[in-house]
Amino acid sequence: MITYEQLLEKFKAILKNNTLKFTKQRELILKFLYENDEHYTPEDIYTLLKEEHPEINIGIATVYRTLTLLEESSIASSISFGVQGKKYELGLKKHHDHLICTQCNNIIEFFDDIIEERQEEIAKKFNFQMTDHTMKIIGLCENCQ
Amino acid sequence: MITYEQLLEKFKAILKNNTLKFTKQRELILKFLYENDEHYTPEDIYTLLKEEHPEINIGIATVYRTLTLLEESSIASSISFGVQGKKYELGLKKHHDHLICTQCNNIIEFFDDIIEERQEEIAKKFNFQMTDHTMKIIGLCENCQ
C-alpha cells in the first residue's frame, strides 16, 4: 500500500507537471480521501472538512474543483448515483466494483477476475476500446433484509 | 416480441390496478419508447414529442412523471449518466448491459451469460439480495477510435 507521504509526492508531482499549485485546501481533500476509506459526496467532504478543520476556510466550489482534478489525475475515482450525484473514493487501490444497498446506502466493494476477464472479451468482440468499466449490484445487504 | 397492442394492454392493466388514469400523454410516451429503439433523455422525449405531435400539449414535468411511472412498472428502464442525468429505453427486452462510447455517445447493448451468472454468485457470496445490476463498459467504439 502507498503511504500518505508517497501519495502526497505523487500529487505534488502532478501539480508541478501541470503548472498547478499546491494549496492547503487541495492537501486537506487528498488527506481526507486517504484517511477515510469510504465513499463520499462532495457535500460530505465539504461538511466533514469544515468540522475537522474550523481554522481552514474552504468552499464547496473548491471541493468540486479538487475532486475533478483528483479524478482526472487518477488519484480519486467516483461512482455515480444518477440524479443524486457522485460519491468519491481514493482511486489508487486495485480496480473493484460495488454492491450498493438501497436501504442503508452502504457500499461493499468486490473484485472478480472472471468478470474482469469477460469485460475485456466483450470489448474485444465489439471492437471497442475500453477505457473504463463499472459494475453495480443493487439490492439489500445482509443486515437490511 | 411483444406488439404495441399487447404493450398498451399491459400498461392499461397496470394503470387500472393502481387506480391511475390512461391519458393521451402517457400513451404518447409509451408509444414513443416502443417505436424508438434507442436511449433517450427526458428532454429528448419531450422535444421529439412536441415536434411530432404539435397538436398535443405536453409538459416536461409530465414526461418526468410518466418515465418514473413506467420505470416503476418495469416497462421502461434507465441508465444513469452521472450529472448528465438518465436515459430511458423500453425495459421489456431481455436484460442487457451497455457499451458507451465517450466520443459519439452511442450506446451498444450486449448480454453475457457468464457475467450474469457471476453476478448472482457474487451477490450470494456477500449474502446480498440483488434486485438489480448494471454494467457499463466505457470507451471508444469501433468508428471513433
Next chain:
DNA sequence: CTGACTGCAAAATCTTTGCAAAGAC
C-alpha cells in the same frame, strides 16, 4: 361527479462559473 392528471412556473438539487482578493512559487 370525483379524484387523478396536466401544464405551468416556481422551487429544489446538485454543480459550475465569474470575479475580486489571497496565496503559491
Next chain:
DNA sequence: GTCTTTGCAAAGATTTTGCAGTCAG
C-alpha cells in the same frame, strides 16, 4: 511580481413540486 487558486454568491442544468384548471372513468 505573476499567475493560479480561493470563497462567495450568482448562474446553470436537471428534476421535482404546488396549484388551479382539466379530464378520465
